[in-house]
Amino acid sequence: MEYVKSETKHSKTAYSALTVSGISFVSAALGVFFMPFILSPIALIISHLSKGRLKARHFAAQAATVVAVLAFILNCAMIAFGIYKLQNDPVVRGRYDAVMQEMYGMTLDEYTAMVTEEFRVLLPETTGK
Numbered sequence: 001m002e003y004v005k006s007e008t009k010h011s012k013t014a015y016s017a018l019t020v021s022g023i024s025f026v027s028a029a030l031g032v033f034f035m036p037f038i039l040s041p042i043a044l045i046i047s048h049l050s051k052g053r054l055k056a057r058h059f060a061a062q063a064a065t066v067v068a069v070l071a072f073i074l075n076c077a078m079i080a081f082g083i084y085k086l087q088n089d090p091v092v093r094g095r096y097d098a099v100m101q102e103m104y105g106m107t108l109d110e111y112t113a114m115v116t117e118e119f120r121v122l123l124p125e126t127t128g129k
Helices: 008-030 035-049 059-087 091-106 107-119
Strands: none
Touching: 008 035, 008 059, 035 059, 059 091, 091 107
């Protein structure tokens, strides 16, 4: 396989990957939780495809890979921290319950109990013969 000596053709794709991963990181930092789950894999794919037939990847493609992975990790950490705060901080839980009460007429615990009761699957009891 012959390698291409010019990287001008591939640098545009590498910079596109860097732009997408940058948008992913900014949206993760701002708390838009669904965007990094969509944009980070897209940035990784574009970054990988930008190599083409070059011997080494463009520096922008390598940076895009690092930024996309960091955005994904930051997004996961922020979601985990939010769930932790919801479960363990009474102030946050009270605010959430107030919003649930206003919108749905029930607290989060009442809603969870209702959904659990509605969709519970009962297994038949087995007798030991």
